[in-house]
Amino acid sequence: MxxxxxxxxxxxxxxxxxxxxxxxxxxxxxxxxxxxxxxxxxxxxxxxxxxxxxxxxxxxxxxxxxxxxxxxxxxxxxxxxxxxxxxxxxxxxxxxxxxxxxxxxxxxxxxxxxxxxxxxxxxxxxxxxxxxxxxxxxxxxxxxxxxxxxxxxxxxxxxxxxxxxRLQPGVLGDQASAEQDSFNPALDGLLDCPHYTRPEVWEGPGGAMSVPSVLLSGHHAQIEAWRRAQRVQITAQRRPDLLAQARAQGRLRPSDEQLLRELGYNREL
The missing domain is CATH 3.40.1280.10 (SPOUT methyltransferase, trefoil knot domain)
Structure with a gap:
């Protein structure tokens, strides 16, 4: 192009x-x-x-x-x-x-x-x-x-x-990187989840801060469930308009709706 x-x-x-x-x-x-x-x-x-x-x-x-x-x-x-x-x-x-x-x-x-x-x-x-x-x-x-x-x-x-x-094939080191970006349909248009890297414990200005234990578990299904929950929660907090759009398009899962109820978010987002 x-x-x-x-x-x-x-x-x-x-x-x-x-x-x-x-x-x-x-x-x-x-x-x-x-x-x-x-x-x-x-x-x-x-x-x-x-x-x-x-x-x-x-x-x-x-x-x-x-x-x-x-x-x-x-x-x-x-x-x-x-x-x-x-x-x-x-x-x-x-x-x-x-x-x-x-x-x-x-x-x-x-x-x-x-x-x-x-x-x-x-x-x-x-x-x-x-x-x-x-x-x-x-x-x-x-x-x-x-x-x-x-x-x-x-x-x-x-x-x-x-x-x-960055959406062109071969530009990013891993094409899945673009698919995991915020707003991408692969994430149902939600914001991306938090990311962590080494060390496992970082001595930050407020004291020791650890990587969430689920990310160290090696259990891929649990990791993906945690990431999905984080995406839903962060989107509800910071971009409720995106969450409302995902809901209107039928992209929210039953587990997403359950999480939102537990967190006390209004169904009318």
Whole structure:
């Protein structure tokens, strides 16, 4: 799959592609990333990409024309028509990172992580926002990291690229690692359980702290039951919305419901 990133600051993204475990996805070409510096498509001696908003107000707004030129160049490089036919199926989605977008989730990441997929054209906004006419004409989807505002879309683009890369076969040392992540359908969309490693007893700031004995038992069924109970309890405590979603989808087991009753959690989570 291929991701084209339209950005004013490619230097914020480029170093990330060569470090960490996810570099395997980028180095192998399993996830291809091409960075498109937006100022290369601006005109005039100052290569302006922004201007003051009509109607007044603070800040600047990204100009539609440089974005459109860059977007057309990306499509041409992909062998696509410079202009899409209105009403035709989307060939390669154009994604704008914006507070108005759908919140980035495992479901969204999985949609872009499918092997053989077309990837996307990622637009990293800056300043007060992007001229709405470019959004209306070229953007297919908007994505947000959460209910807060960043200085630009580059961090959000890196988050999406990282999440997509780690789901590719062969990127992680053990493919089961991704399946045991929080939010994964393999965990019924719940949060992951706590993890422990050596030493068995750690002299922490509050005194000796031991690894739960069940994890040292070697009894795989008991270990899995403990992990499941921890996932359910932690999700109920910290993300009751995820637990309610799992219940609505019929993913909670009778043992999960029994545990929740014992812990005193309301059935109407």
């Amino acid at each position: 291929r991701f084209d990133v339209i950005t004013l600051f490619p230097e914020l993204i480029e170093p990330y592609l060569t470090v960490g475990v996810t570099r395997r996805a980028f180095a192998s070409g399993a996830v291809q990333v091409r960075l498109w510096p937006l100022r290369d498509f601006a005109e005039g001696p100052y290569r302006r990409v922004d201007d003051r908003p009509f109607g007044g107000g603070p800040g600047m707004v990204m100009l539609a024309e440089p974005l459109h030129r860059c977007w057309q160049a990306v499509r041409a490089d992909r062998g696509l028509a410079a202009c899409r036919v209105p009403g035709a199926p989307v060939d390669v989605p154009t994604v704008l990172f914006s507070p108005a977008g759908e919140r980035l989730s495992h479901t969204v990441v999985s949609r872009y992580a499918q092997p053989g997929g077309a990837g996307a054209i990622l637009v990293c906004g800056r300043y007060e926002g992007v001229d709405q006419r470019f959004i209306d004409a070229c953007v297919d989807e908007q994505i947000s990291l959460g209910d807060f505002v960043l200085s630009g879309g580059e961090i959000a683009a890196v988050a999406l690229l990282d999440a997509v890369a």
